[in-house]
Amino acid sequence: MGYNVAVDGPAGAGKSTIAKAVAKKLNLIYVDTGAMYRAIALFMLREGVDLSDREAIVRKCPQADVTIRYEDGVQVVLLNGENVNPFLRTEEVGETASVISPIPEVRRNMVALQKELAAHSDCIMDGRDIGTCVLPDAQLKIYLTASSQVRAQRRYDELAAKGEECDFRKIKADIEDRDYRDMHREVSPLKQAEDAVVVDTSDMTVEEVIARITGLCESGGFSGAASGNPARPAEES
Numbered sequence: 001m002g003y004n005v006a007v008d009g010p011a012g013a014g015k016s017t018i019a020k021a022v023a024k025k026l027n028l029i030y031v032d033t034g035a036m037y038r039a040i041a042l043f044m045l046r047e048g049v050d051l052s053d054r055e056a057i058v059r060k061c062p063q064a065d066v067t068i069r070y071e072d073g074v075q076v077v078l079l080n081g082e083n084v085n086p087f088l089r090t091e092e093v094g095e096t097a098s099v100i101s102p103i104p105e106v107r108r109n110m111v112a113l114q115k116e117l118a119a120h121s122d123c124i125m126d127g128r129d130i131g132t133c134v135l136p137d138a139q140l141k142i143y144l145t146a147s148s149q150v151r152a153q154r155r156y157d158e159l160a161a162k163g164e165e166c167d168f169r170k171i172k173a174d175i176e177d178r179d180y181r182d183m184h185r186e187v188s189p190l191k192q193a194e195d196a197v198v199v200d201t202s203d204m205t206v207e208e209v210i211a212r213i214t215g216l217c218e219s220g221g222f223s224g225a226a227s228g229n230p231a232r233p234a235e236e237s
Ligand code: DC
Pocket: 011, 033, 034, 035, 037, 038, 094, 097, 098, 099, 101, 102, 126, 127, 128, 129, 130, 178, 182
């Protein structure tokens, strides 16, 4: 096993921004597990599967082959061989991912793929069940959170900056609904691992959070300098 950092937390806590930056600083591979569930969600949407029909989702699953490739350190999600990165970040795909991700048949292959990636590289992996289920032996576990008010405000600012019309109350309600679903599902619910360090980002800047997590890696003895990552340019042959 390489050096593994598990980052869990609710939607909008800043997991991917932070994990990406820490990965860059410490020469870790960044594994975005939400993107894998989003790829399955995209497949279901494209196939027109009735999302209220759990059996139909389970029947379709074997037709969705999700694999991961790294290009210049960036995770590329392949759905049946197609790079689907450009289609994964919409609200519709996110909502659908939240509906399909509780299904054990959907999770099984994703978890196996995630374990495999972590076994062969020094990585920082974010999601909902990384510290509790996917990487229970990770050297460092972070539970990254922020109040729903702050998370909704960040999302609102993001959409407003893109010139998109948005309703703060709806954004906050959607975030709280998604939290509830993620935390109360039967299989792999979002919860803090007992040995996780909680980082509440409500009153922190992005730079402060990055420094805090990088510091935790370093005080745990990982500097990145000894990284055995095959993705490190200096180690490529
Ligand atoms: O982090 P995200 O918004 O990209 O995740 C999309 C959905 O996938 C979200 O509703 C929770 C789910 N998910 C999960 O169940 N397990 C993970 N390890 C990562 C994401």
